Amino acid sequence: MKNTLSHIRELEAESIYVLREVAAQFQKPALLFSGGKDSIVVAHLAYKAFYPAKIPFPFLHIDTGHNFKETIDYRDMMVQKLGVNLIVGSVQESIDTGRVREETGYYASRNLLQTTTLLDTIEKHKFDCAIGGARRDEEKARAKERFFSHRDEFGQWDPKNQRPELWGLFNGHHHMGEHFRVFPISNWTEMDVWQYIFMEKIDMPSIYFTHERQVFFRDGQWLAAEECMTLKPTETVETRQVRCRTIGDISCTGLTLSKADCLEDIIEEIAATRVTERGSRADDKRSETAMEDRKVVGYF
């Protein structure tokens, strides 16, 4: 008999399998929830994996303090709807307590600072696993990532010494103080994520759809003119019809000029686009191996 499961259902089944392995293999996992599309899909998959029981782990949000309001509203709505606990790690608090120093200048971003807050929060709550929404198609260092990715007691990733991952046999064994990052949607592409959101009729934060926003243009992309951004003298604020293709910290999230106001339009737009989604992320442009370098020290 031919395999008749569609690719999207097969990816769904694989991700649900991975999420159940997490619940079975770890003492205290948490799901990293940013309110971005990838973590929304992971949360939806977790809901399906354990239904009719509740998701057996809390959500963890690393709050840079520079979030789009729509994302935070959405996060709070989801947490209430799913009946899960929310734990927030605050970058502002890490700055206030002197754990990290705020970057200054026009390109100041809290993106890098998140790593310290994330690792501190994992340590404080003794989480032994953090589930993330990273995908291998996003970036070349992520293409080498495992489903179950080991982190040493300093939270570091050793890309040259990763555990081999064969068949569907995941090895979550770890020593005290070490933890794992688990990526259930490793094998999904950006298109899969949107098609799945469409198929499953998942509600999305409004910021993914077209809206009017105060923006300015820098280094080939549109950025949100929010309070936390410092404009150069040559830069001017304009009002444009934009949407987010990917959501990160305000300081590194490029906005796309777009009139897409429904999921069908977004899918059309992605099918036609010739630039990767991380092409609009300033955090990846700092160097050729920016992602690998950040991941090594414990980034998402």
Added chain:
Amino acid sequence: MDTKGYLHMDLLRFSTAGNVDDGKSTLIGRLLYDSKSIFEDQMEAVEQASRRTGSEDVNLALLTDGLRSEREQGITIDVAYRYFATPVRKFIIADTPGHIQYTRNMVTGASTTDLAIILIDARNGVSEQTLRHTYIASLLGIEQVTVCINKMDIVDFSQDVFENIKNDFLTITKNLNLKNVKFIPVSAKYGDNVVDKSENMPWYEGCTLLHHLETVVIDRNSTSGMRFPVQYVVRPISDKFHDFRGYAGRIVGGNVAKGDRVIALPSGIKSQITSIHLGEEEKETAQISESVVIQLADDIDISRGDILVAENAPQPNISNDIRLTICWLNQKPMSTITKYIIRHTSRECLGVVKAINHLMDINTLEKRENAETLKMNDIGSINLRTSVPLVFDHYSENRATGCLIFIDPDTFETVGAGIIE
């Protein structure tokens, strides 16, 4: 964008293996590029990096070699996963290095794929490496082997060269039990027979590589009958689902339907499926690869590690003594005194290597007796004794219930990959 069509496409996972110069990266680059799966910013980044490293041509290998050390050394070390789709099918490529010192990476990449692409340089013909890659594909139970005879442009697109290599390949691999082998003459560099049909080889009447990948029929179903390893027990603590007790898992053989009679192993207790769930949806049936929750008619003791099988299907083996082909993955050689952690489906137990039957020379496929240990990248046959009986099938009957891994009890690293003979 045809959303309905997109959602109904199926998935093909395939692997490639190759060294620096045999055109593997060019071939993958060609597939990605001609199927419009490389984006402008990725291409720009590769062009910039190529220029910086002094390369005249755009080095498509930089698309797949993502780690700093790989880019510095110009080699593929780890398995990289690539994704592309055509209007017909979605593809996942497990791109692996080809050198013998990365056998473990090839085994890892091949463990999840349905089809293996074997690359042969038309100038060199069948080599040790060809045999090694083909052996690994057959060992890992890959149903489909596609042999791409590359660099046909350098041998004047000669049909004789192609036919000779084809015959050599069939001769040298005749003992490997390959089921479906397809030969395609290509030039990855110029694109002949990769995506578009070559005008330089009118004598070749077969299809292009991409067309083959799009249309090849993959039969993932095993001959073992229904197998459902229990991963997790779902017990909601709520008034609405007060008596709900469901077994969560992924079907790795056959199908299930409401009303089916099943046996829980290793206990042997029989029951009947009363409902099948995927999220809020209740299903009448479910097939191989689906992750579902199953409820049974009787309140019996089943937990993670147990396997549900159909009462009227072929029954699996239950034993503590298991003969395996193993690939050793770790720098620390295999030990016959260590009690390894053995992971088989969702069950874990301890295991000790009782005997090493032979070591395989994977360049010649000759067996060497009297081996004392297995070192990293070695493949051999061993006898394993486990602390509890395992419920298993032979790998050739079911890939999921016929495989296991060894975990080092001190470092917790995954150190061995076992295939049940």
